Amino acid sequence: SSELTQDPAVSVALGQTVRITCQGDSLRSYYASWYQQKPGQAPVLVIYGKNNRPSGIPDRFSGSSSGNTASLTITGAQAEDEADYYCNSRDSSGNHPGVFGTGTKVTVL
């Protein structure tokens, strides 16, 4: 299967912790990467590989994986973290990096 499923929306109080999940068969073989997208902007990579952050991404963002589920955790959410988040992985056969999750809208209250 080449589908990644995410909850459509989650909310978190300012300063609290939120976990966004991504489920799919390909995640049993491949790590997910995670992207933050704000309205009218291109996506930005926030987590890749086992749990790596690109330069400039705050350490409140972390990733984990278990079985067919990958998770992105924001510890101490800030107002600027309000955005859409997408997971991504290679397809189950490893042929291409083109499987995107359905996206999760994170609202910071």
Added chain:
Amino acid sequence: QVQLVQSGAEVKKPGASVKVSCKVSGYTLTELSMHWVRQAPGKGLEWMGGFDPEDGETIYAQKFQGRVTMTEDTSTDTAYMELSSLRSEDTAVYYCATTEEGYSSSWYVNWGQGTLVTVSS
């Protein structure tokens, strides 16, 4: 630091073709694996295709096979995505993006600013 600068917005009629460009700076195109991802209004990200460094070929999503062509001009470090037989459902923002690979993973490192393609009669 890689920068990707895309061409401007386009308005096309149904049945026409569109060609979007993505100019690379900071690296040469031959050092990068370029992909194209689109996003319809209010919808999620959809991979269209890109360069597979394992076999040196461009691979396309099955959905776009026969309708999309991705090319590269290494003399100008510019990538192109041409989509033909446009229909209203192709109205979307089209992004170029470069990928990197690691152990059991790949990720999209750099993104262009996006090009809005509107298909309307």
